[in-house]
Amino acid sequence: MHRFKQAIAAGLGAGALVLGGGGAAYASAGQEIEVTLNPARTVTGPGKTVEIVAQCPREVGKPLRGIATSPAFGTVTLQPITEGQAGVRGVAKLETSLEAKTYEVKVRCESNHTGQANLEIVGPLPTKGPKAGGGGTALGAAGEDDGMSFGPLGIGALIVVAGGVGVAFARRRAANG
DSSP states (O other): OHHHHHHHHHHHHHHHHHHTTTSOSSOOOOOBOOEEEESSEEOOOTTOEEEEEEOOOOOTTSOOOEEEEETTTEEEEEEESSTTSSOEEEEEEOOTTOOSSEEEEEEEETTSOEEEEEEEEOOOOOSSOOOOOOTTOSOOOTTOOOSOOHHHHHHHHHHHHHHHHHHHHHHHHHHHO
16 A cells, blocks of 8 residues: 555656646745844844845756745845855845744745744834933933923023133232232
C-alpha cells in the first residue's frame, strides 16, 4: 500500500510538471531564515525607519530578492546586500501613528525561504516636559501659557536695574566731588 501511495504522488508530480510547461506547478516549502531588524525597538513618529536584513540564500537560477511585510509599514522589497553573497536588505518607513505594541515582520525570499522578526513600538516621544513644581522658577514648555506674563516682571526688573545704576552713578559723582 505504501508503494502505491508513492507511485501516485510521483505521477501527480510528473503530471504537474508537464501541465505547467516544464516548471514546477507548486511552490516547495523553503527553510526558515534569520531576519534582523535595526532597530528592533523604537518609538513611533514622522520619518522613523527600520532596516530589515534577511539571510536569503543564493540559489542558481533564482534572483536574490525578498519581500518584507508588516502592519507597521506595509510591504518593502529587499535587495541583495552585496553582489555574489547571500542576504538581502531594505529600509521600511514606519507608519506615523503606530500603537505601542509588538508588530510581526515577515520575510519571504524569492527562493521561497521564509523568516520573521518582531518590531517593538514603545510609543511616541513626549513633545514637552511634564508640569512640575519649582516655586515659580521652572520654565514652561515653548508656546505654553502658564498664566504669568513676562511684561510686568520685565518692566519691574528694568526699573530695579535702572535705579541701582542711578544710585551707583550718584555715589560716584559725590565721591569725585
